[in-house]
Amino acid sequence: MFLTTQQTILLPQIIKVLAEPQPDCALRLRLGNLLTRLLHADQFVSYVWNPAGKRFDDRVAIDMSDANLRNYEAYFQYNDPITHRLRARSKPTLVTEIVPQAELVRTEFFNDFLARDFLYWGMNVHVPIDGESTGDIRIWRSQQKGNFDATDLALLAIIAPAFGAALRRCKDTPTGAPGDAQGADEALALGLTRKEHEISRMVAMGLTDKQIASRLDISFSTVRTHLKHVFYKLSVNNRAQLIRRLR
Structure with missing residues (x-):
């Protein structure tokens, strides 16, 4: 398996991230x-x-439309011709191993969902968490970049066991942080995920999106995506309205 210089740098970073204690999202x-x-890749969804x-919950996404x-x-x-078949494989799998691309592009799922965010070539892995519960990685590329290959599958196969172990630790290990239970209750009352609530509280503290991204070690665009979810859920249009709503 040949890796580029960037890949040889990124792979250990990924394994390190998966070994660190942190919330699931x-x-x-x-x-x-x-x-x-x-x-x-161009897009990531989990x-x-x-x-x-009998549904997929707790969405995390990068570079995809919230709508x-x-x-x-x-x-x-509930009308997905590929994901449950990929989930049954329990190993990194190309979408084209499940359904030929020429067949996929003729489906409603492709034309009214995937194509709207320019998702063309896909690769999934679904790992066990507890009982029938699984966590997944869904990676997509645009048509111009070409399909994933054997090296991509091998890299995801290296990462998958550590990803599963990390998700199980997130589930089994209580945070124990002061105020964490109160924060969880507040998030639940507002209809927010813990991450959305955490970012909202940082906004209320006066932090900018870049400062929030730095503190949480996530991208600026990911912060903005979470805030879009918060604005939608709380029916507010800007940060000032959000702060008033939280208070």
Whole structure:
């Protein structure tokens, strides 16, 4: 397996991130930012399969439309011709191993969901967390970049066991941080994820998006994506309204 200089630098960084104690969403966002660079990908999405609700929850995404992903969660995940077949594989798999690309591009799923964010070539891995619950990595490229290859699959295969172990630690290890239970209750009451609530509180403290990104070790665009979710959920249009809403 031949790796570029950038890949030989990024792979140990990814393994290090997966070994560090951190909340689930922060873990997946940091991983996504590194993986898109490692695999020369354009988009990253990650969900956790909820077996009780029979749906994918706890979305984390990079460079995808929030509105498009809400459509996925409301409709397309229940009319998805590829993801459950990929999930059944339990190993890194190209989408084209599940369905020929020429067949995929004729589906509603492709034309009304994937194509809207220019997702063309895909690769998934789904790892066990607890019982039937799984966490996933969904990596996509535009048509112009070409499909993923055997090296990309091998890299994801190296990362997958550490990713699964990290998700299980997130689930099994209580944070124990002062005020953490109160913060979780506040987030639940507002309908926010813990990460969205954490970012909202930093906004209320007067931090800029760049400062928040630096503190949480995530990208500026990821902070903006979370804030878009917060604005939508709390029906506010700007930071001043958000601060008033939190108070």
